[in-house]
């Protein structure tokens with residue numbers, strides 16, 4: 001029989017969601033407590049959790065954990081360490097009457113050494129290790145599926161707390177760079193015709209914790225084998241600037257918790273003009289050297305609007321004005337992404353037009369060999385080098401991105417799309433079976 005605990009409305013929400021967006025350390029354990037089946041928690045914790053979220057207090061939960069020592073909850077309901085900031089972790093350990101330096105030790109084990117087994121964290125007291133093992137876990141995203149390319153690229157399909165699916169990709173390069181490409185939304189509303197995610201439509205925003213954890217999990221795994229995550233790019237599912245605050249919150253944690261510098265973090269947008277200006281202001285005010293990439297792909301409004309609906313709202317003139325504003329505020333070079341599609345946008349005439357369009361902007365063009373997507377008829381171009389040469393004549397530096405994961409459908413959204421279709425098919429089959437049996 002299915003157990004109901006009355007907290008299902010909170011499933012999939014984070015500590016901060018439950019606290020109305022407050023960054024309070026007091027929210028720490030609540031997300032793990034709420035979805036918790038009643039059998040696993042002492043009565044007074046359930047009473048506390050049933051109050052309006054803003055009144056719930058961490059201390060009650062942790063004290064209850066400390067004194068009543070309930071049975072270890074199922075993994076899905078434990079506190080996610082990767083969802084805690086340093087201050088939140090400090091608050092939890094203080095409640096557990098641990099000295100402050102334990103938070104630093106614990107974080108070193110996880111983030112510096114890539115260790116996720118509390119049992120082997122030798123400089124922590126045995127009792128604390130046991131309590132951590134009973135109530136805390138490292139990571140809340142479930143690996144639903146994983147594909148490994150011959151070139152070492154790893155593509156992950158994650159299942160979130162509410163069952164939604166997102167993707168991230170880890171790309172190793174010969175010069176020891178390790179780049180994580182992460183998602184910012186479940187699906188996407190921008191509707192770019194060449195993109196599998198765009199064809200899926202938008203489901204929901206990711207929380208900052210869900211965004212951060214995609215990079216953190218790769219970073220921890222790399223640490224455990226003596227490697228280091230060096231770069232993070234927001235080029236997975238979703239338009240990062242449509243989820244601006246959560247993305248920037250995650251960026252701050254990627255910098256502070258994973259030690260990845262701003263210069264090695266790239267936000268890619270289809271060209272949301274107000275958010276580009278907002279991003280420029282934020283980078284200037286916080287002295288951040290984050291990289292900005294713009295998905296451009298066409299140099300005329302008519303052609304761009306045909307494949308990227310966003311261009312109907314913010315045309316090329318507005319977009320390039322915003323880019324100039326960013327350059328003036330931040331002094332940084334912008335990367336323009338250009339997916340080369342045979343016969344569509346790969347001619348030398350097109351390169352010449354692009355050169356004219358970008359004249360005077362401090363930029364670099366990143367030519368992307370098209371990753372074939374089911375539902376989009378475009379074919380990869382064989383004219384990349386001629387395109388680069390023509391841009392060079394116009395004084396625009398350009399490079400062709402190294403292709404990664406071509407044998408595993410590494411273009412964003414493809415794995416999630418397949419998995420969603422498969423799940424829908426299974427649901428239909430189950431319904432059909434149910435009808436037959438009725």
Ligand code: SF4
Nearest residue numbers: 188190192195198238
């Ligand atoms: S390319 Fe990016 S913005 Fe466009 S539909 Fe795909 S995920 Fe959304």
